[in-house]
Amino acid sequence: MSHPSSLPPPDFELASAFPEAAWLRQAAAAPDWAAIRQYADTLPHGTDRSFAVRVLSEVPGSEGWLREVVAAAPDDVLALTVLGAREVHIGWDIRTSARAQQVSREQFAGLHAHLRQAEQLLIRATALDPSHDAAWVERLTTAMGLQLGQNEARRRYDRLARHHPHHFSGQRRLLQQLCPKWSGSWEAAHDFARACLLGAPEGALNGCLVAEVHMERWLDLRGQEREEYLRQGHVRAELVEAAERSALHPGFHRGYGWVSAQGYFAALFSLMGDTARAAVCFRRLGNLASEYPWRYLGDPSDAYTRHRDTALARG
Incomplete structure (x- = not known):
């Protein structure tokens, strides 16, 4: 490698x-x-x-x-x-x-x-x-x-x-x-994302919605609250389950949106310190990237490179 x-x-x-x-x-x-x-x-x-x-x-x-x-x-x-x-x-x-x-x-x-x-x-x-x-x-x-x-x-x-x-x-x-932010609720957003995950065939892109809603919730927090949020056991379990049914599944479908879907999991696993899973996501991406989620983490190119290099060095 x-x-x-x-x-x-x-x-x-x-x-x-x-x-x-x-x-x-x-x-x-x-x-x-x-x-x-x-x-x-x-x-x-x-x-x-x-x-x-x-x-x-x-x-x-x-x-x-x-x-x-x-x-x-x-x-x-x-x-x-x-x-x-x-x-x-x-x-x-x-x-x-x-x-x-x-x-x-x-x-x-x-x-x-x-x-x-x-x-x-x-x-x-x-x-x-x-x-x-x-x-x-x-x-x-x-x-x-x-x-x-x-x-x-x-x-x-x-x-x-x-x-x-x-x-x-x-x-x-x-x-x-x-x-x-659009007059909804976290409960409704999380429930919808999970329903999309479980309703779609394994290997489909839909599991990314679980990652997206966790990223949205993480962004809504500040400082130490962000770190504490990603350390919660249920958050980790939900992301791992969603990734294994989508981005990390052997039959992952590379349809329209797959780069962003893979990127959301790469970003969140990196933020959680799960460099092993983040590394798998980055290897599947090659050097392909989408503006989001990386713009949420600063300059998109710098954020992608920093997290990719850390994940591949450790994972």
């Missing part, structure tokens, strides 16, 4: 793990809607289409030509969904990821204006195709941003789960809504 100091720096480029992301960006920049449409139509059944929608929605300026596509084809569910996702992205860029108390009234107004536009597009998309997973995932985000409440978020998730019972992206969106 290479000595940790000889390892390459972490690679945060999404296309390194999923090369199709680079093609999608190029097609959106061109723009070539016909090629994007053909690509989407040939995706295998069960593919998490919210991945492609998210990549397309992040291309700067794409809202201009997407509006033209929707105007010309108002019943194109994919176009409605991508434009809706783009409006969500623009709105969230205005708001930023800061805590609510640090966001200005003007920023909230900008967010809500774009989310309301997105809602109209996405409502039409889900009316035309109630099984369209990416549209429901985006509607979970608009429900959160527009503060439509826990019941409405659950209703939207239930509509998604009716067609896609273990939809990882959708579950991640609802988990955020269930946390106290």
Whole structure:
């Protein structure tokens, strides 16, 4: 095994793990809607289409030509969904990821204006195709941003789960809504994460939700409370169980989101001092990384490198 100091720096480029992301960006920049449409139509059944929608929605300026596509084809569910996702992205860029108390009234107004536009597009998309997973995932985000409440978020998730019972992206969106920062509760968030873990096949990504909710709770604490939280026996037991059913399972599925899922367990096991399990996660990652969870721990590249080197040196 290479000595940790000889390892390459972490690679945060999404296309390194999923090369199709680079093609999608190029097609959106061109723009070539016909090629994007053909690509989407040939995706295998069960593919998490919210991945492609998210990549397309992040291309700067794409809202201009997407509006033209929707105007010309108002019943194109994919176009409605991508434009809706783009409006969500623009709105969230205005708001930023800061805590609510640090966001200005003007920023909230900008967010809500774009989310309301997105809602109209996405409502039409889900009316035309109630099984369209990416549209429901985006509607979970608009429900959160527009503060439509826990019941409405659950209703939207239930509509998604009716067609896609273990939809990882959708579950991640609802988990955020269930946390106290969005007027939820830790009990609801933990219960949902555990239900997702146990409901999904072993080796699926869904076990990562257990790690995500523990990371969210850890972040909500300060100083010594953080260390004490991760030392609790039940926290360790829950994380080990979830990892063994997902990220550390021999049949772990490297679908969309797997890098982030593996990263959450690598980060938490590192913070707990379980370098043996952290090392396994890092070896499976190679040098692949996602912005989160590492941004929670400081500069993402520095945090990843520091914890990886420690884990591989000891574990």
